[in-house]
Amino acid sequence: MAETMKRLMIVDDSMIIRRRIKREHGLENFSVVGTASDGEQAVALARQTNPDLITIDLTMPNMDGIDAIPLISEACPTAKILVVSALSDKATAIQALSRGAQGFLCKPFTDEELQQALKELAED
C-alpha cells in the first residue's frame, strides 16, 4: 500500500511522557514532527507543522490543554487529537473532548494501551 507518512505531534509537560510516546507509539509510517511542553508552544507548533495526529496533556503550564485544543483544531482542522491525561476529573476531560478532540487515554497507561489508542485514532 502506498501510504504517505503520517505525522505525529506530542504535547506534554513531562519530558518522560514525551519521550515515552515518541519511543512507544508503535505505529508504522509515522514520524514525530515535534514535541511541545505547554499549550502555547503546541498551538504554534501545530500551525507550523500541520500534523495528522496529536497527543495532548490537559494540565500544563502557560496554556492548558483545554484552551489549546480549540486553537489547535482551528489551526489544523484535519488533525486527530488524543487527550492523554489522568482521570482525576472526568468532567474536564469530557469538556476537552467536546472542544475538538477525538479520543481519551487515561494516565498512567501501558505501552499497549498507548499503541491501541493511537491506532484507533489513525483509522478513518
Add this chain to the structure above:
Amino acid sequence: MEKESIEVFINSLSNFYRQIGAAEVSVGVPYLLDANQPVASDFTGIIGISGKRRGCVYFTCPKAMLSYLLMSVGESEVTTEHLCDMVGEIANTIAGNARKEFGSEFMISVPVVVQGVPENIHLPDNTRCVVIPTKWKSYQSAIVVALE
C-alpha cells in the same frame, strides 16, 4: 495484602528498567515498616490507590540514581524538574502495570513527586506497610506498599 498484588509492583519496577534497557534490579528481603514511619530517600514518587483497596504505593530513591537513569535515557541535562519527571515516570510505570493487573476496581492516581522526606504520605493505620528494598547498580531504593 496478597503476595500477588505486591509482586505486581515489584515486576513493574523490573519492567521499567527493562524498558529503558538498563540492568536488572535486585530485590532485597522485604520487611514491615516500624510504627508506619515512612522511609524515604531523596526523591519519592507516590501513587494513591482508592476503590477496592485504599492506600498508596511509593517508590523512593537517591538523587544520584535518578541522575544516572536520566543519562542512560540520553538526557544530559540534570535539572530538578527532570529528576522529578524521572521518579514520576517510574511511579507511573508501576501504577500503569498495577492498573492493568488489577482492573478498574483500583483507582490509581497520577504520581505525586516529593523531594526530600515527605511529610504528608498518609499510611493506613490498621496494617503495617511492606518495604521492598531494591538495588540497582549500587543504588539502594525501595518500593513501599501501603494497602489496607
Add this chain to the structure above:
Amino acid sequence: MFAGLFGKYRAVVISVAMFIILDAGVLVLNFYISSQLAEDATNVNLAGRQRMLSQKTAKSLFEYQRQLEIGASTEAVYRELNNAVNLFEKTLNAFDKGGETTSASGQSMHLNSADTAAARKAIGDSQQIWGSIHIEFERLFSSEPGVVTHDQALKALIPMVAQNNNKLLKLMNDLTNELERIARDKSNTLRMIQAAAITLAILNFFLILFHFLGQLRRSDAVAEEARQETQEILKTVREGLFLLDEKMVIGTQYSGSVKDIFGDKDYSGMSFRELLKSVVVESDMKTVEEYIKLLLNSQVKENLIGSLNPLSDLEVSLPTASGGYEVKHLSFRFNRAIENGEIRHILVTVLDITELVSLRQDLEKANQNTGLQIGALKELLHVDRDSMEAFLKEADASLVAVNDILKERVTSSYDYLDKINSTYRIIHRIKGDASALNVPNIVSAAHDFEEQLSRLREKDQLQGGDFLPLTLALNDLFRLLTDTRDILSVFHRSQTPVVQQLRSEPSLDHAMINRLASRIAEDQGKEVSVVVDDKLFPSIALEHRKMVQDAVLQLVRNAVVHGIEIPAVRVSGGKSAAGAVTVALKAEESGIRVCVHDDGQGIDLDRVRERALERGMYSAEQLEAMQPNRIVSLIFEPGFSTLDTADEHGGRGVGMDIVKANIQQIRGRIRVSNRPGRHCEISFLLPHPAREHSESMTTHKEEAV
C-alpha cells in the same frame, strides 16, 4: 434484477396481466356489442320502414289514380309514389343480396343480406310478390300520363297492389320481427360473453386480492412475531435498556427493568435529564449530557472515551413501592446505535449493581476478618487474662525482633539461612506458648509461618524476593495479635478478674502441661498420663520460673511426640497401653534438677544419625566417628528433627534448640539418660544463684552440650 423481480412476484405479475387482458377484452367486446346493436337497430328500423313503404306505395298509387280522374295536379303524389317504390325496391334488394340503401336521414349506407331462414323466406316471398308489381311500376314511371302504356300499367297495378298490399305488409312485418329476434339473440349472446368476461375479471381480481392479502397477512404475522419477540426480550432482560435520540429523549420501547429500577412510570418520550433529575446533581448532569454529545459526534472515537463515562458507578437513593427510599448502585453504559453509517441513537444500558457492590464490600470485610473466627473467640474465653496479656506482649516483641532480622542487610547468601534459622526459633516459641495457652488460631498461624520457613530453607539460591510471603505472613501475625488483644480487651472490660494468676506462681501450670500432653496424644492416637511433682518449684528463682515452665512444656511435648509409642506398639512390647510422663523437681547439692521422664521408645541413635546425614548437618565420616553421647546431643542442634512429617506438635527440633539456648543462658546443664525401647529422661540443673560460680567448677558426668 428484473428477472429476479419477475421471479419473486411471478404470481402477482401474471395475475395483474390477466386482469388487464380480461378488462381490455371486455372493453373491446363492449365496443363490438354496441356497434352490433347499432347495426341491428338500423336493420330493424329499415325493415319497419319497408312495412311503412308498402302501405305508402299503395296509398300513393290510389291517390294518383283519383287525382288523374278528377284532373287535378298529380305532380306531388307522383313524386311520392316514385320515391316510395324506389326506396322499397332498393332496400328489399339490399336485404336480399346485401348492398346500398338510403338511411332514414337520407344518407347512403351499406346493408348486409339477412341470412336466417325466416328472414330469407320473408324476403323471398316479398321478392316474388313485389317482382311483378315492380315491373308494372317500371312501365308506369317510364311513360307520361295519358300515354297508353302508362294507363295500361296503372290499370294493371290497381288490382295487383290492392290484392297484395296486405300480404306484403305481413311479410315485411315478419322480416321486422325476425330481425328484431336476431338482434335480441345476438345481444343476449354478447351480453353473456360480457358477463363471463366480467366474471373472469372479478375472479381474477379476487385471486389477486387473496394472494396479496395472504402475503400481507403472512408478513404481518412475521412482523408481529418479531414485535412480540422484541417485547419478550425487553420484558425479560435484566438490564434497563432504552434508546436516546439526538435530543436525549427516551424512545418508545424500553425494557421492563427500567421500571424496576426507576419506578413504575411511562418513560417513553421522557428526556434523559428528567429521568436522572432526582439522582444526579445539575453539574454532573451537564457532564453526562456533554458525554452523550461526544458519543453522538461521529468525529469522536467511541472506543477511546469509554473510560470517561461519568455514570459507570452511580450511587442513588430511589423511592421504593412501600414509600421509603433505597440506596442502589447503578451502572450506565452508553453505546452508539449506528444505522446506514450514521449515529441515530444512543443505546443506554442500566445495570443495578447494588448486589455486586455489597457482595464486594462483604468480601472485603470477610477478607479482613479471616484472622479471627468464632471458635477462636470461644477458646479465648478460657484463657486467663494475665497469662494471655503477657503472651501477647511477648509475642509482639518477638515479631518485632523477626522484622528486625528481616531488615538486617544481607552480605552473603549465608545470611539468608541465618535469617531463616533465627526466625524459626522465635516463631516456634510463640507457637509453643500459644499451644500451651490453647489459642488455636495463633498456633495455626505460627505453624503456617514455620511451613513457609521450611519451604524457604529447602530452596536453592535464595533471593530477597523469596521472603515476600514471609513478610506478609509476619504482617498477618501482627494483625492477628492485635485483633486478639482487641477482642480480649472488649471481653475483659465487662468482667471482673476471677482468678488472678500471678507471674510468680508457686507451682508449674499443671493444667497447661496436662492439656498440652493430652491434646498431642489425642492428635497422634496415643494415650498418656502425666504426673507432676513440683513441690520444689517455690525455691526456683522468680526470674527463672517462666523459663522452667517453658522448658518443661517443650520437654513434655518432645516426650509425647517422640517418646511415647502408640498403644498397639506399647502393648506388644509388654508395656501398658498408656504412656507415663513424669515431671519432677529434685533437690541436688548444686541446685534443683528438673527432670522429664517418659517410658517410651527412647532415642533411636541410628535414626538420629540418618537424619543428621539427611539434613546435611554432618558427613557420614563425621557421624561415624561420634560417640553415642554426641549423637544424642544432635537433637538439640538447630534444624534437627527425627519426625518425617511436620505437624504443629513437633518434628522440627527448633524447640529443643530453644530449651538448650535458654538453659545455657542461665548456666544450666542438660543431661540425657536414654535406654532405647524402654525409656528416656531429659533433665537439666538449675544452679543455686549463690553458688553459680562454684557450680561451673564442679565436674559432672553430664553431657556437655
